[in-house]
Amino acid sequence: MKLSKRIAATVIALPLMMGSMSAMAFGGKHHGGEGMMGGKHLLRGIDLTDAQEEKIDALREQNRDAKKASKAQNKDAMMANRQAMQTLLLADNFDEAAIRDLATKMSDQQVERRISRMKAQHDMLNVLTPEQKVQVEENMAKMAERMQERMNKHHG
Structure with missing residues (x-):
């Protein structure tokens, strides 16, 4: 493979790898309502009243709906950011x-995404x-x- 093709492949792959690494570092698919910090693991072994369970379930549902609503917007922003990053990396001047x-x-x-998760x-x-x-x-x-x-x- 020619050097220029290798560089182009690296420039294209780098943002994808960085995004994957970031997702893994912050819990990957477990960001939301049912993941590690979403409550189920944290609440393991805790006796909840029926009212508490109902309230937590309602909050999870509300959070799930909010995440669905913002998912497309976040995806579009991330794709635009990746495109902008590639354009800047491939530019003649830094x-x-x-x-x-x-x-x-x-x-x-x-x-903003982290604040939203922490509020939930x-x-x-x-x-x-x-x-x-x-x-x-x-x-x-x-x-x-x-x-x-x-x-x-x-x-280690």
Whole structure:
């Protein structure tokens, strides 16, 4: 393969790899309502009242609907960002200001998604009693410990 084709392939693949790595770093498909931080694992072993279960289920459903509504918009923004990144990377001259603007825009979008997820988690956890929140903290500590063990096993 010629050098120019290799460079072009790398430039095209790089944003895709970065997006995949970012998704893996932040939980991959588990971002939303049913994933690690979505509540089910955190609430494991906690006795919820019927009213609490109903409220949490309603919040999950609301969050799921909101995610569906914003999914297409987020996908379009991500594709536009990737296209802009490729254009900037393939340009004859390095335009630091434009790259900085794009990087800031991408970071801001990620921050907004993270805030939205954390608000949904907060709303769910606010349904709990103080005693139940202590149990959630214990579950979080156990999950962090298991993740650390897995990271040490695979990387250490």
